[in-house]
Amino acid sequence: MQVIKYPSREDWATILARPTFDSTSLFDTVQKVLDDVRSHGDNAVKKYTEQFDKVTLDNIEVSKEEIAEAEKLVSTDLKQAIEMARRNIWKFHSEQQHDLPEIQTSPGVYCWQKAIAIQKVGLYVPGGTAPLFSTVLMLGIPAQIAECNEVVLCTPPNKEGKIHPAVLYAAKVAGVHRIFKIGGTQAIAAMAYGTESVPKVYKIFGPGNQYVTAAKQLVSLKDVAIDMPAGPSEVEVIIDETANPAFVAADLLSQAEHGVDSQSILITVSERQVEPVLEQIELQLEQLPRKEFARKALENSKIIVLKTLEEAVEMTNEYAPEHLIISTRYYMGVAANIINAGSVFLGNYTPESAGDYASGTNHTLPTNGYAKAYNGVNLDSYVRKVTFQQITQEGLTNLSNAIILMAENEELMAHSNAVKVRLNEEKPVEERYSSHRR
Ligand SMILES: NC(=O)c1ccc[n+]([C@@H]2O[C@H](COP(=O)([O-])OP(=O)(O)OC[C@H]3O[C@@H](n4cnc5c(N)ncnc54)[C@H](O)[C@@H]3O)[C@@H](O)[C@H]2O)c1
Ligand SMILES: N[C@H](CO)Cc1c[nH]c[nH+]1
Numbered sequence: 455m456q457v458i459k460y461p462s463r464e465d466w467a468t469i470l471a472r473p474t475f476d477s478t479s480l481f482d483t484v485q486k487v488l489d490d491v492r493s494h495g496d497n498a499v500k501k502y503t504e505q506f507d508k509v510t511l512d513n514i515e516v517s518k519e520e521i522a523e524a525e526k527l528v529s530t531d532l533k534q535a536i537e538m539a540r541r542n543i544w545k546f547h548s549e550q551q552h553d554l555p556e557i558q559t560s561p562g563v564y565c566w567q568k569a570i571a572i573q574k575v576g577l578y579v580p581g582g583t584a585p586l587f588s589t590v591l592m593l594g595i596p597a598q599i600a601e602c603n604e605v606v607l608c609t610p611p612n613k614e615g616k617i618h619p620a621v622l623y624a625a626k627v628a629g630v631h632r633i634f635k636i637g638g639t640q641a642i643a644a645m646a647y648g649t650e651s652v653p654k655v656y657k658i659f660g661p662g663n664q665y666v667t668a669a670k671q672l673v674s675l676k677d678v679a680i681d682m683p684a685g686p687s688e689v690e691v692i693i694d695e696t697a698n699p700a701f702v703a704a705d706l707l708s709q710a711e712h713g714v715d716s717q718s719i720l721i722t723v724s725e726r727q728v729e730p731v732l733e734q735i736e737l738q739l740e741q742l743p744r745k746e747f748a749r750k751a752l753e754n755s756k757i758i759v760l761k762t763l764e765e766a767v768e769m770t771n772e773y774a775p776e777h778l779i780i781s782t783r784y785y786m787g788v789a790a791n792i793i794n795a796g797s798v799f800l801g802n803y804t805p806e807s808a809g810d811y812a813s814g815t816n817h818t819l820p821t822n823g824y825a826k827a828y829n830g831v832n833l834d835s836y837v838r839k840v841t842f843q844q845i846t847q848e849g850l851t852n853l854s855n856a857i858i859l860m861a862e863n864e865e866l867m868a869h870s871n872a873v874k875v876r877l878n879e880e881k882p883v884e885e886r887y888s889s890h891r892r
C-alpha cells in the first residue's frame with residue numbers, strides 16, 4: 455500500500471483516482487454482447503455463457519428440483535444466520551414505508567402520492583469469484599416488502615452449470631420468483647430486452663464487475679431503469695491515535711479481498727499509526743485464502759497522512775467512498791460533516807462487514823464516486839410515488855386566473871381552454887351531494 459504524507463491539495467485528485475481500465479474497449483465489447491442478446495435471445499445468452507463462464511447449458515432456468523436440492527445442502531447454522539440477517543434487513547427496510555399525506559394545497563385542491571411497487575424487477579447477483587448470497591437478501595427482501603409482482607434473478611453458473619446452494623436458498627427466503635443461470639453482460643441484456651426464457655423487466659438492480667456495471671449503464675440509456683452504478687467494492691477508513699491497528703487492517707482487507715479492482719483508502723491524522731497498520735495488514739493478509747485478490751487490490755490502495763480531521767473530512771467528501779468507517783475519538787463530530795458517502799460505519803465496533811451481512815442496512819451501494827449523486831438500494835428503489843389530484847369546481851375557480859395567465863404566456867391556448875370550458879358550469883352533481891373523499 456502506498457503511503458502518502460501530507461499531500462498538497464493540488465495532488466488530491468490524482469491520489470484519489472480509482473483503479474482504471476480501458477473503458478473505451480470495455481463499452482464496445484459490452485455493447486456487442488447487448489445487441490447480440492437483443493437480436494438472438496436465448497441462443498446468444500448460451501453462446502456467451504459458453505464463452506465467459508465455460509459451461510454449456512440446455513436449460514438456463516433453475517428448476518424447482520434444483521432449489522429443493524439446494525435447501526438440503528445448506529447447513530442449519532447457515533440457515534439460522536441467514537434468518538437473522540433476513541429479519542434485520544426486513545426490519546430496517548420496512549420502516550422505510552411512510553404514510554403519504556393528502557395535502558390541500560389551496561381550498562378545494564387535493565393532492566397526494568401513492569407508493570406503487572415496480573411490477574417487474576430484475577436482480578443481478580455477482581458470482582464470478584464468490585457466491586454472494588448476502589446480495590440476494592439485500593436485493594430480494596426490499597422487493598418482497600414493496601410487493602413487486604415479478605422478481606427475477608440472474609447469477610452466473612459455475613463450470614458444472616450449477617448455482618451455489620446458498621444463493622438458491624437465499625432466493626427462496628427472499629421470495630424471488632424465477633432464477634436464471636446467467637452472468638455478466640448477457641444477464642443484464644436478457645433482463646433488459648427479454649428472451650424466450652427470461653422475462654423483460656422494468657428495472658435492474660444489483661452490483662457486479664466492470665462488465666456488469668457498464669452493461670447496466672448502457673441499457674439504462676434507452677431501455678430500462680437501473681438502481682445505480684455499483685461496481686468494484688471500496689472502503690475508506692478515517693482514524694486518529696485512538697484506533698486499533700488490527701481492526702483498521704482487517705477493515706481495509708475486508709474490501710480488498712472482493713476483487714483485484716477493489717480499493718481501500720486509509721486516512722490517518724496520526725502518523726504514528728502508519729507502521730502498526732502496515733504490519734497488521736501483512737500479518738492478516740497471509741492468513742487469507744483470497745490473499746492474491748487482496749494483494750493486487752492493495753496495489754491500488756493508499757494510506758494518506760493528513761494534519762487535521764477537517765482535511766480528512768474534506769478529502770472524504772471529494773472521494774465519496776462506497777463505505778466509510780470513522781474510528782476516531784469523536785467520531786460523531788466527524789460524521790456530522792460527511793456529505794458524500796454510500797454507507798457510514800461509526801466507532802471501533804462497527805466493522806463494514808456488519809453492513810455487508812446482518813445489521814439490516816443495504817450493501818448495494820454506489821461506487822466510483824457516484825455516492826456524490828446516488829444513494830444505495832432502499833425500499834424507495836422498488837416503488838414509484840404516483841401523484842394523484844382532485845380539484846373541486848371552487849378549487850379550480852380559485853386557480854383559474856393563474857393557470858390561464860401562465861398558459862397564455864407560454865402561448866399554449868389549449869391548456870388555457872381546458873380550464874375555461876369548466877368555468878361557469880352548473881355545479882357538478884357529485885359536488886352537490888358529496889364532500890371530498892379519496
Ligand atoms: N457495489 C456494491 O454494492 C457491490 C456489492 C457486492 C459486490 N460488488 C462487486 O461486484 C463484483 C463481482 O465481480 P465478479 O467478477 O466476481 O462477478 P460478476 O458476477 O459481476 O461477473 C462475472 C461475469 O463477468 C463476465 N465476464 C468475465 N470475464 C469477462 C470478459 N473477459 N468479457 C466479458 N465478460 C466477462 C462473465 O459473464 C461472468 O459471468 C466485485 O468487483 C465486487 O467488488 C459490489
Ligand atoms: N462489500 C460488498 C459491497 O461492496 C458486499 C458484500 C457481499 N458480501 C460481502 N460483501
Ligand SMILES: [Zn+2]
Pocket residue numbers: 687708709712810
Ligand atoms: Zn464486502
